[in-house]
Amino acid sequence: MNPQLIGIEELTGTYPFDIRQSIKAMRLNRFFWQMREAPARTLWLENRSAAYDAAKLTAEERTLVDNTDWLGLVRYGVCFFVLEKFARVVKITNLGMYASMRGETLDAFLKTRRVPEAV
Numbered sequence: 001m002n003p004q005l006i007g008i009e010e011l012t013g014t015y016p017f018d019i020r021q022s023i024k025a026m027r028l029n030r031f032f033w034q035m036r037e038a039p040a041r042t043l044w045l046e047n048r049s050a051a052y053d054a055a056k057l058t059a060e061e062r063t064l065v066d067n068t069d070w071l072g073l074v075r076y077g078v079c080f081f082v083l084e085k086f087a088r089v090v091k092i093t094n095l096g097m098y099a100s101m102r103g104e105t106l107d108a109f110l111k112t113r114r115v116p117e118a119v
Contacts, residue, residue, distance in 0.1 A: 025077030028064070031055040032082035041089050068092070071101040 002018055022029065031051075034040035044051040052062045064072050068090055073083060087097055099109030 021077030022079070025079075027056055027058075028061050028073065028076065028078050029082050031057060031065075032078065032086045035082075035085040035089050044089065068100070070097045074101070 005018065034055075035044070040051070043054070048062075048066070052065070057065070061076070063069075064076060065086075070083065074080060083097065084094060087094065092100075093106075095109065096106050099106045102109060104112075
């Protein structure tokens, strides 16, 4: 185990992205990274099965994507920065992802922020 991660399990809501997670989720990370390219976006929007087949995604991975299970994807080992690429495809902002990860609506999430003009 990475010595920098000792005790990490005691930090609720912390999901380290290390080499093990990176390798486990490599297919998904590559799939989401490709979403910055128009052909990849078009393929997913028009034929999800073909896009998943091309990326060799497992049934579990396909379900995580289909459900836009942001927190599940992070727990699985997907890098947040590639999730941002996919979020734009499904027309979700970063704040929308954060709210979803907390199990909240965007409006409820914004009320927890210290930005007076956000509510």
